[in-house]
Amino acid sequence: MVSLIEELEAREAAARVRVEELEAEIAELTSRLVGEREVWSRLRVTRETVAQVLAELSGQDVAGTAPLREPVAAKAPVEPEVRVVGAVMVPHWREGLTTVVLPDVYRDIVEVIADASGPMQAKQIVPRIGLPAVTAKIEGTRGKLKRLVERGWLIEDQPGRFAPAHPGSGGESANSRNDKGSSL
Template identity: 65%
Template sequence: MVSLPEELRVREIAARQRVEELQVGVAELELRLEEARESLSRLEITRETVAQVLAELSAPQGEQDVPVRDAAESIETSAPHGIGAMTVPPWRDGLVVAVLPDVYRDMVEVVADAPGPLQAKQIVPRIGLPATTGKIEGTRAKLKRLVERGWLDEDTPGRFTLARRGPGRDRFNP
């Protein structure tokens, strides 16, 4: 039979080991938290820089000095996934297709060159992707994003055209 003082000593040793293990875990978590904060800081700076560059690229000549805060606000959105910068900015007068990411720019150019409305399945091979269901659905989602942001119109469901007020109508249709 084990004596009560001996049992308490064994439990005390076990509890002390558990405390030491938890302290090591806390130290590791503090290190990971600091790394995550540093990464967040770099991402915030990158987002602000990208916003400023996009604003400068899309600003009419003579308006190149856009404050960083204004540039960031012009591109930010409250996205449900928590990311604060848009890769596809909303279209507005003076904004050129060149500010779009490559794949979005390609889609707008394909739609602009078409004689009429196009479906996603028609656009996919023209931008160099295989005509698989996944690529078609991904492209459709991107096309709808372009509609939401004013670059394209979708008058008939699933059929996309250049926005009537849109991006460089004069550039694509003289």
């Protein structure tokens, strides 16, 4: 006969597997969403540029230029009032941007790396941001690290080793916020 503890452990293990599968699915969908948003953005910019060039040409009375058809008005995207899991946006880094604009977990990752004495691996970061050091969490964090590299917040100086891309310009770290000046 199976004890109550063994049954609970089995159910916990099954729930953990389901959660990990859902997290992997969310990561995949998020990646696809980011790709599609980039395609959409490029197409929108291209259409706007072509419309501008055609408008400038038509102002010069260039013969043979077909009139520009009005673009179909796209519905404005609905901005959620609450955070939606799987739709986290990490902005591209630019001068003057601080970690305040990042979602909490990304900000924690950048701050941990900024406080480190050298480049770090995902497995070193996971426990420092309060997650259990299990494969699923390490891989999820590695995906976030890669996204932060793509967006210019971090660099990957060696495969799997991440460091700040802009030391000292990403905003204050957790340690600097907590340090109110000590007198020894």
